Amino acid sequence: MDKSTADNTRFEDSRDYVQSMARGLSVLSAFDRDHFRLTLGEIAGRAGLSRAAARRLILTLLHLGYVREVGRTYMLGPRVLELGFGYLGSMNLTDLAQPLMEDLARQVNQSSSMAVLDGQSIVYVLRVPGQRVMSVTLGIGARLPAFCAAMGRVLLSGLTAPELDVWLDSCRPERLTPHTVTDPHRLRRIVADVDRQGYAYVEQELELGLCSLAVPVRNGDGRVATAINVSMPYHPDAARHALQNILVPLQQTAAAIERSLPAARLAAVTA
Incomplete structure (x- = not known):
């Protein structure tokens, strides 16, 4: 010995x-x-x-x-992030997804992030900072309410109907700005629209002056495994600009991540 x-x-x-x-x-x-x-x-x-x-x-x-x-x-579960980077290491997100998201952030000149759903929150697992538009500095492991975040609505769109029923029953929406949607029936319709159109756009619901566009990243079975977004400052033409100039690069980045990450690792974040 x-x-x-x-x-x-x-x-x-x-x-x-x-x-x-x-x-x-x-x-x-x-x-x-x-x-x-x-x-x-x-x-x-x-x-x-x-x-x-x-x-x-x-x-x-x-x-x-x-x-x-x-x-x-x-x-x-995503809460393992609070103990360190073991959860991230099991998915190789840092090595594989970060360069792709850095390219996206440079292309659109805005910040880009990746998150997973954990209960009523989204948890940031990757973030590429760009132009700062939020009053709160976000890093890996940060949490935001899923109901009013673009990535949250994308992740909710990946739930089965029974799973979404349970989630909405537990949701207690809080009006964070005058624009925040808090009605559960309207939230259900919004999530259905996100599922149908393949993206979520949120304007000033989480914080005044903040807009976000998010799309899903799917695993080998076609289920939503995680979500990525681009955050941008609000202006009267923000929605048109996001859909015309940012949506396609964002979708292309999601597709590149799906091709780069082995299906088994993406499955590890599927609820």
Whole structure:
């Protein structure tokens, strides 16, 4: 036994070692880019735990939002971003999507971002800053309300009808500006329009002076995996400019990301 192994063994036998924390982290570590969706039995095997212990830990992580349930399997949830960049690393977003979004930001001379849906919020997983149009500085891991964000509406358009019903039942819209849509029935119609047209444009609903255009990035099954956007300052001609000059480059960037990212990694962010 080498010195490092002996030191680890001694510490694990000490009173300072928190076994439950180590086991919880072993469950999260069971997921990687080649094992992004696991059954309970697979988690137990990869983490070296009994099925009963793995079940208790999974239920706790599910409750806290670090794991999500998909049928009889489990996947990492976006909240893992709050612990670091493990979630991003499993998708290789930084290496593959960022150069494409940097090209987009330069082409349209505005900021561009990527986000996923987590509960009632969108979570930023990639951001290329450009002309600053928001009063709040956003970075990776930042959250915004999904109901009034362009990327949020794109992500909502990817939900099934039952999933959207549950989401809207839990939504408590807050009027952030005089333009914010808060009526649930109108929000449902807007999401349906986004699904039909393939993009979302939001003008001054999240913050006065801010407009955003967003499109979906889909996985190999055609489901919305994530969303990308371009943010721009408001002016009376902003909507026309966005649809005529920014929509096509934004859609081309989404298509390039879909081609660059392996389908398995895009599937890892599909709800």
